Amino acid sequence: TVSLKNAFSGDFYIGTALDESQIEEKDPKVTKLISTEFNAITSENIMKSMFVHPEKDKFNFETTDKYVAFGKKHKMFIHGHTLIWHSQLPKWFSEIKDSAEMNAALENHITTIVKKYKGQIDSWDVVNEAVNDDGSLRKSVFLKVLGEDFIAKSFQLAAAADPKVDLYYNDYSMTNPAKREGVIRMVKKIQEKGVKIDGIGMQGHWHLDSPKIEEIEKSIIAYSNLGVKVSITELDVSVLPSPYGLQGADVSQRFENNEKMNPYPKTLPDSMQVKLAQRYNEIFKLFLKHKDKISRVTFWGVNDSQSWLNNFPIRGRTDYPLLFDTNLEPKKAYYQVLSLKQKE
Ligand code: G3I
Numbered sequence: 001t002v003s004l005k006n007a008f009s010g011d012f013y014i015g016t017a018l019d020e021s022q023i024e025e026k027d028p029k030v031t032k033l034i035s036t037e038f039n040a041i042t043s044e045n046i047m048k049s050m051f052v053h054p055e056k057d058k059f060n061f062e063t064t065d066k067y068v069a070f071g072k073k074h075k076m077f078i079h080g081h082t083l084i085w086h087s088q089l090p091k092w093f094s095e096i097k098d099s100a101e102m103n104a105a106l107e108n109h110i111t112t113i114v115k116k117y118k119g120q121i122d123s124w125d126v127v128n129e130a131v132n133d134d135g136s137l138r139k140s141v142f143l144k145v146l147g148e149d150f151i152a153k154s155f156q157l158a159a160a161a162d163p164k165v166d167l168y169y170n171d172y173s174m175t176n177p178a179k180r181e182g183v184i185r186m187v188k189k190i191q192e193k194g195v196k197i198d199g200i201g202m203q204g205h206w207h208l209d210s211p212k213i214e215e216i217e218k219s220i221i222a223y224s225n226l227g228v229k230v231s232i233t234e235l236d237v238s239v240l241p242s243p244y245g246l247q248g249a250d251v252s253q254r255f256e257n258n259e260k261m262n263p264y265p266k267t268l269p270d271s272m273q274v275k276l277a278q279r280y281n282e283i284f285k286l287f288l289k290h291k292d293k294i295s296r297v298t299f300w301g302v303n304d305s306q307s308w309l310n311n312f313p314i315r316g317r318t319d320y321p322l323l324f325d326t327n328l329e330p331k332k333a334y335y336q337v338l339s340l341k342q343k344e
Contacts, residue, residue, distance in 0.1 A: 004323075004334075005039040007341040011291040013077050015040030015298030017234065022302060023067045033328050034302060040077035042233065042298050043067050044308075047080050048088040053109055056092045061116060068120050077296065079233075080117065082125035082170065083110050084154045086140035094141050102145040107157055114161035123166035125201060125233070126158045127151050133173050135182025151186060152195045159196040170201030170233055175211040175219045187226050200226070201233035205300065205309075208239060208279050213286055220286075224293040232287065234300040236321035237279050237333075238309050239264070239272055257316050268320040276320065277336040284337045288344075303328050 004014040016038045023046070025031045034041075045051065046063045053059050071078035084106070093109075096102045114124065130151055132138050142150040151169075158167050169187060173179050183200070190197050200223040202216075223230045243254040243261060254261070264272065287294055301307045303324035310319055323334040 001036065002338065004037045004338070007338050008297075009039075011288060012231075012294045013040035013296040013298075014038055015042055015077065015079065015296055016302050017042045017044040017081075017298065017300050018067065018070070018302070019044040019306065020046060020063055022306075023063060023070050025070070029328055030302060033324065035074045037324075038076070038299075040079060040296050040298060041067070041071050042079045042081050044081070044301070045088070047113075048082060048085065049093055049109065050088045050090045052113060053093070054090050056105070059112060059116075064117075068117060072120070077122050078120065079296070079298070080113075080121045080124040081233075082128040083113065083158065084126060084130075084142060084150070085128040086138065086142065087129070089141070096141065096145060099145055102142070102150075103153075106142075106146075106150065106154060110154060110157040111161045114158050114165065118162040118165070121162075121165060123168055123199065124158055125170040126154050126167045126197075128170045129172065130169075131171055131179055131182045131186060133176055133179050135178045135180075135185070137182075137186070148186075148189075152190045152193050155190055155195045155197050166198040166229065167196060168199040168201045168231070168233075169197060170203065172203040172205055172234075174200075174202040174223075175215040177215070177218075180219055180222055184222060184226065187223075187228070191226070197228060199229035199231055199295070201231050203234035203300075204232045204236070205234060206237050206279075206283070207242070208237060208275055213282050216283070217286055217290070220290050220293055224290075229295045230290075230293050231296040231298070232294065233296070233298050235283075235297060236300045236307060236309060237276060237283075239268065239276055239320050240309070240317060243313055255314055257314050261314055262317045264320065265318050272320070273332045277332040280323070280333040281336045281340065284340050288340060299323065 008014050018041050022030055130138055137143055155167055220230055299322055301322055304320050304322050305326040307321050309321050325331050
């Protein structure tokens, strides 16, 4: 059958992010699409600390067990997202002020989760979004309480809990030159300590005109030169204007769900479908050029109706960032991506 996963099977995994309703197979049509098109999955929310470790002495593995079972049933590459992140952190974790207590919490969190899925999960985002856009380290609760050692320590704990699983650092704006330098510095420090890190995840929340293909390419090459795998971990292409970039309007207006901010509330016009297809075309052309460096390309969601971008940074917008539309039908961009392989 013609599908993304079959077309790119000799190149890299093609993944998607799953949330609870998809994991619980609420809609058989959705399950069919997922199992036909994708051979890798990422947990969009359910493995984040607030869900899996809601209280200091309580873990909740109900949905995560279903997630892993789903991946096994469909013979997929299973990725865990994410162990240490400053966001979606339960209150008990975010309020720790003592370093011994934070070290113990980090150890219990990482060891318990990674051991639980040892040999079942193929790769983990160990640390997520620890670097600022200017390349400095984010002042998260982990940095404040433990200093930058929390990063290497997290990788060390994960490696000890499952020596065979691939361990990733994952972040957004990974094509921004200053951030790229900061991430490289951080990864080198981990490596200099002799701690295992296997991969770098470039999230890939991109737009029609940014980042430039050249910057994406520079990053793929630079990260790969560190001797690690590179994956595109959260790919989507927003077709909507960014409120941050909208000049002229006052700030309150910019963040309102008005005509300017939500220009295609019902359907995406054909001319825009073409633009999206062209953007995906140049992106996947680049991925194929560097397929020796890339292990996985994962979309952030299955189809447009459940994309996080419909609620970010303004709630209730209608974005069209993925390859399948709200009716689960393949878009022009889908056929464009497939045609790259048919031409080879
Ligand atoms: O859990 C509550 C639920 O109880 C409540 O009924 C519901 C009502 O809105 O909200 C639920 O929480 C939502 C949560 O996802 C779980 O579904 C939050 O409102 C919502 O803001 C949250 O958004 C997620 C976001 O991370 C949080 O930062 C998105 O779905 C998810 O796609 C997004 O993913 C992140 C990656 O993890 C890291 N990289 C960036 C990426 C996009 O922001």
